[in-house]
Amino acid sequence: MIKTIVLNNRPTGRPTVLDFKSITEDIELTPKDGELLLETNYVSVDPYLRGRMNDAKSYIPAFELNKPIQSGVVAKVIASKNINFTVGDVVCGMLSWKTKQISTGEGLLKVDGSKAPLSSYLGVLGLTGLTAYLGLNQIGKPVAGETIVVSGAAGAVGSVVGQIAKILGLHVIGIAGTDEKVDMLKTKFGFDAGINYKTSKNINQEIAKAAPNGVDIYFDNVGGPISDAVLFNINNFARIIVCGAISVYNNTELPNSISVQPFLVRNSALMQGFIVSNYADKFPEAIQHLSGWLAEGKLTYTETIVDGFDNIPNAFIDLFDGKNKGKMVVKI
Amino acid sequence: MIKTIVLNNRPTGRPTVLDFKSITEDIELTPKDGELLLETNYVSVDPYLRGRMNDAKSYIPAFELNKPIQSGVVAKVIASKNINFTVGDVVCGMLSWKTKQISTGEGLLKVDGSKAPLSSYLGVLGLTGLTAYLGLNQIGKPVAGETIVVSGAAGAVGSVVGQIAKILGLHVIGIAGTDEKVDMLKTKFGFDAGINYKTSKNINQEIAKAAPNGVDIYFDNVGGPISDAVLFNINNFARIIVCGAISVYNNTELPNSISVQPFLVRNSALMQGFIVSNYADKFPEAIQHLSGWLAEGKLTYTETIVDGFDNIPNAFIDLFDGKNKGKMVVKI
Numbered sequence: 300m301i302k303t304i305v306l307n308n309r310p311t312g313r314p315t316v317l318d319f320k321s322i323t324e325d326i327e328l329t330p331k332d333g334e335l336l337l338e339t340n341y342v343s344v345d346p347y348l349r350g351r352m353n354d355a356k357s358y359i360p361a362f363e364l365n366k367p368i369q370s371g372v373v374a375k376v377i378a379s380k381n382i383n384f385t386v387g388d389v390v391c392g393m394l395s396w397k398t399k400q401i402s403t404g405e406g407l408l409k410v411d412g413s414k415a416p417l418s419s420y421l422g423v424l425g426l427t428g429l430t431a432y433l434g435l436n437q438i439g440k441p442v443a444g445e446t447i448v449v450s451g452a453a454g455a456v457g458s459v460v461g462q463i464a465k466i467l468g469l470h471v472i473g474i475a476g477t478d479e480k481v482d483m484l485k486t487k488f489g490f491d492a493g494i495n496y497k498t499s500k501n502i503n504q505e506i507a508k509a510a511p512n513g514v515d516i517y518f519d520n521v522g523g524p525i526s527d528a529v530l531f532n533i534n535n536f537a538r539i540i541v542c543g544a545i546s547v548y549n550n551t552e553l554p555n556s557i558s559v560q561p562f563l564v565r566n567s568a569l570m571q572g573f574i575v576s577n578y579a580d581k582f583p584e585a586i587q588h589l590s591g592w593l594a595e596g597k598l599t600y601t602e603t604i605v606d607g608f609d610n611i612p613n614a615f616i617d618l619f620d621g622k623n624k625g626k627m628v629v630k631i
Numbered sequence: 632m633i634k635t636i637v638l639n640n641r642p643t644g645r646p647t648v649l650d651f652k653s654i655t656e657d658i659e660l661t662p663k664d665g666e667l668l669l670e671t672n673y674v675s676v677d678p679y680l681r682g683r684m685n686d687a688k689s690y691i692p693a694f695e696l697n698k699p700i701q702s703g704v705v706a707k708v709i710a711s712k713n714i715n716f717t718v719g720d721v722v723c724g725m726l727s728w729k730t731k732q733i734s735t736g737e738g739l740l741k742v743d744g745s746k747a748p749l750s751s752y753l754g755v756l757g758l759t760g761l762t763a764y765l766g767l768n769q770i771g772k773p774v775a776g777e778t779i780v781v782s783g784a785a786g787a788v789g790s791v792v793g794q795i796a797k798i799l800g801l802h803v804i805g806i807a808g809t810d811e812k813v814d815m816l817k818t819k820f821g822f823d824a825g826i827n828y829k830t831s832k833n834i835n836q837e838i839a840k841a842a843p844n845g846v847d848i849y850f851d852n853v854g855g856p857i858s859d860a861v862l863f864n865i866n867n868f869a870r871i872i873v874c875g876a877i878s879v880y881n882n883t884e885l886p887n888s889i890s891v892q893p894f895l896v897r898n899s900a901l902m903q904g905f906i907v908s909n910y911a912d913k914f915p916e917a918i919q920h921l922s923g924w925l926a927e928g929k930l931t932y933t934e935t936i937v938d939g940f941d942n943i944p945n946a947f948i949d950l951f952d953g954k955n956k957g958k959m960v961v962k963i
Binding site for chain 2: 557558
């Protein structure tokens with residue numbers, strides 16, 4: 300028995316469970332020469348997947364209708380005709396939303412559950428951590444003593460960005476959507492200040508108060524009005540890492556914002572879109588730092604682990620309501 | 632008799648002649664030790680001056696009310712107590728809107744009217760040419776074979792950007808506001824294609840047609856809806872030089888545009904504000920290239936020369952109606 304989740308419709312606006320379909324097949328999978336059979340342990344759900352559900356030109360191809368959705372997956376090798384993998388190996392890679400699947404092994408990394416929890420290879424030691432580390436360093440070019448604002452700060456990427464920025468000696472301000480999350484930023488992740496954008500009467504002024512020396516780096520996970528407010532507080536030569544725009548991913552019409560151009564000219568500021576896969580040559584260096592900090596206890600993380608293969612679509616949809624704290628992962 | 636133009640009011644929206652005041656003083660100016668007396672020949676009017684008329688934080692201080700406005704000026708030394716300058720020297724620098732003025736000589740460059748017309752030191756061999764050359768090279772990082780779109784293409788900076796891009800082997804598309812200007816882009820400045828944004832029914836599609844391989848570099852002089860349309864056509868790793876935003880300089884409310892963030896993420900694109908004064912160390916290299924190309928006839932330019940000191944405010948205001956072709960200069 301193998302279960303698969305396919306894209307049933309291209310969502311209009313916010314995705315619903317009807318945009319997904321679960322298929323159960325009563326088949327046996329047997330690897331051919333060079334292949335391996337995998338059993339899924341953990342599935343990553345991420346905001347960027349929403350973009351792949353549209354039929355639009357982007358940095359990765361759109362998902363096809365009635366085909367399985369793919370994301371980061373941790374899986375166990377349960378049969379192997381590939382000399383590089385043996386039964387019992389645990390691997391991580393971009394795989395389908397299936398309970399079991401055949402793979403050629405291409406693009407799969409072996410991971411070690413004794414060094415860190417398996418789910419962390421989808422989070423702080425996976426693309427999430429890499430995104431935080433490389434986005435901050437490659438575009439943000441942080442310098443000790445500077446001030447950074449992180450939006451979506453309690454999310455998977457944001458919480459790691461803030462902690463790395465603290466390790467590097469920055470003044471760190473996080474923006475999140477509940478008092479509980481804002482509290483966690485300060486108590487658990489060591490941010491210097493937190494702002495609840497949902498209860499704030501004037502985010503622009505609250506940022507100004509929390510950043511008396513202005514904002515040198517903005518790590519933008521959300522887009523929309525929060526990002527507009529940060530622009531009013533940027534310093535000369537500010538760097539804005541545009542990592543995500545969850546606030547507008549579900550818009551059916553093109554979202555409007557204040558024009559960024561006058562702010563960029565006035566401040567000689569830089570704004571750059573960040574996609575982690577462009578920096579694959581820097582992954583080993585990043586993983587080394589991330590796992591080192593994790594082992595030293597300098598880096599902590601939060602996961603929201605949802606149980607059950609059938610709950611993958613709901614877990615994904617919940618991302619857009621901010622129901623996750625840190626990385627959202629589904630345990631099979 | 633010395634005439635001075637001062638800022639009378641901070642303009643609200645589009646400037647009017649009432650925002651300026653002309654003062655005539657019946658005085659004699661005599662340089663002290665180390666000073667020189669200058670008689671103004673040419674005054675540069677530039678869109679960026681509009682920003683300095685607001686009382687807002689920016690990269691250069693705001694003009695003060697009832698104080699002379701300053702811009703690029705070419706002037707002749709008519710008396711000197713400074714050993715570095717002699718009577719008859721012609722200089723160029725940031726000076727006041729005055730028919731005659733005293734200077735310490737600081738920041739003034741001697742220019743040679745026999746090598747190039749004096750007005751060109753305010754244009755193609757001045758900050759205009761430097762802005763075009765350095766903005767394109769430092770942020771745009773052009774590669775032969777790539778496609779560039781230039782907005783405000785018939786303007787002072789835009790027309791030089793397009794010509795340099797052609798020299799460097801790019802496919803060059805210009806956007807301007809009259810058929811006459813668009814024609815000039817192609818016949819006089821050698822652009823590959825031109826688009827009249829005022830008569831175009833769908834700029835987005837016209838750009839797509841003129842740029843079959845997509846847009847790698849966008850040199851943005853205007854902001855607003857034209858810049859929005861370019862975003863739909865950018866390639867992966869596109870570079871956007873935000874040099875000016877003349878379309879919104881006179882807005883009294885914050886201008887809105889489509890959100891740039893999703894475009895930047897999707898395309899790993901970069902958008903950076905450019906201010907020429909940040910690149911002063913590169914001026915000599917740039918001037919060498921610009922004057923070389925000018926001498927070889929590879930670079931041409933257009934000027935709109937307005938006559939008479941009293942017409943400076945009108946010439947400045949006319950910039951916002953696109954009445955200039957190329958660099959707008961007032962001859963005294």
